[in-house]
Amino acid sequence: MRAGLGAGRLALMRTYAELPGLMTQMTGDEKHGPSATSTLDVLWVLYDQVLRVSPDTVGDPGRDRFLLSKGHGPAAYYAVLAAREFFPESWLAGFGSAESRLGYHPDRLLVPGVEIASGSLGHGLPIGVGVAHGLLARGFSEPRVYVLVGDAELDEGSNSEAIVYAGAVGLPNLTVVAVDNQSSSYGWGPGGIEAHFAVAGWSTVRVSGRDHEALASAFRRVTAAGAASAGPQLVVATVEGPGALCKTGRECRPSGPARTVGPMRVARTAASAVLCITRLSDMKQG
């Protein structure tokens, strides 16, 4: 149950289908870049179905925390926050201007509902470990900490410090959602992200990052696992990789839930150091 949302307010609430329009108010573009849209469905599902936080409870110490660690390409984040009425939609048009509170990387002191200022990669998860510890130390066992990272962001070694530590101490109230658009140059390969977390003691699941039902189900499962003190949890959300976007720009735009894209991987040609992005099925055939 979401806290603090009255029935009248829900009736006025924006829908998922309206998010692209909100993003267009920011960018002026009909199409949106891959880093902006890779997180859109995950963010929507979190704020629509998972997070126990609302504009009325942004200062409640017992609220759920959502930490956007991958702070670049924040148009989707701003669109979802505006859609959930954390700030007025009229703020969107000034995106990045001197008069705007909405910059290319979010600032928690400028934007209501934003829990951390992010931009430099590899900070959100380590901060999230501290927030999770702090909530438990204060006796808040209900609220949960969700941290969104990108697959390439996991290049940053600071994440490894947090992954190993959080798994070892078994933080039950910490969930990482890794949006995997196969953008790491020296990527993880199939199942690599999950393996990296699992060896540290995290429970892991991979779902389509465009499938709202699958995402919601995954979050429900990991939340239940956390409540059973099974340690921290990872949800990997697979979305289209940069290669797919280059070929078919239309796929950048959200076109509704439940569009699953098959697993992809990055293959590095050692001799030329040229990165080519190929569907896994193609590689197997080759």
Place this chain on the structure above:
Amino acid sequence: MVMADMRTVFAETASALLDEDPLAAVVLAEISADMFGKAAARHPDRVLNVGIREQLMISVGGGLALAGMRPIVHTYAPFLVERAYEQVKLDLGHQGVHAVLVSIGASYDAAPSGRTHQAPEDVALLDSVPGFSVVVPGHPAEVEALLRGAFGALDGGSTYMRLSTEVNREARPVSASLQVIRPGRRAVVVAVGPMLSPVLEAVADLDVTVAYATTVRPFDAVGLRSAEAGSGAVVLVEPYLAGTSSHSVSSALASRPHRLLSLGVPRTELRQYGTPLDHAVAYGLDAAGIRRSVTRFIGLT
């Protein structure tokens, strides 16, 4: 009676704060973890040793503060300040949350350990993070009051506390203001933290004011203007990077003609082991070296 060293007083005071305040937390990266064993047994949720992970240590401090806790974060100076500098800048400073950072291993305390364990740049680096206070105790008996003051001020900002094995012969009452130890006419010599004893020895027969500072950020501009009292000459003696507080002195005296000599650890790497005293001598920060510099500066040689 043998006085405990600064680190021991710190651990005892921080442990007491954990008992007194349910929002107090201590974050460690193995260093000094053994000194917090009893506190960890009493407060397992609030004494967090993250292993040899200094970036995580600072970020966890920031996260704890975001959750409403009051974190004290502690390890060896180069690993606390330099290794995790962006975490200090972003996960505390930019997030707008506060912690008390407490280092041991000041400047050349670890002279025989070499450059990896020395960070005389610590105060200069933290001076570039907006809002950080910096306190430099000169004696173990000054540590408790300074730590309690920094912890009590957490709602208003972060503090860096630089502990050292170099200590003055006697403790002074702790104050955020410059304390005039003795008056003189030719110059004012500002001794920071553990530099007071060598300064007093160096200028024993010189007609100079000696002022003592344990709080260097914010720098006591009013106190300096008062202590300077028309001599127009200031000698800054800091136990860390030379010139770290020069800009503060220049700002304080911007409206007055003045000369400034800044003594401290130079911007060169001394590839030599030995004792802290060996390094002090090499840097001209022992009593004889300070005396040479001060007499030349005020024109007695």
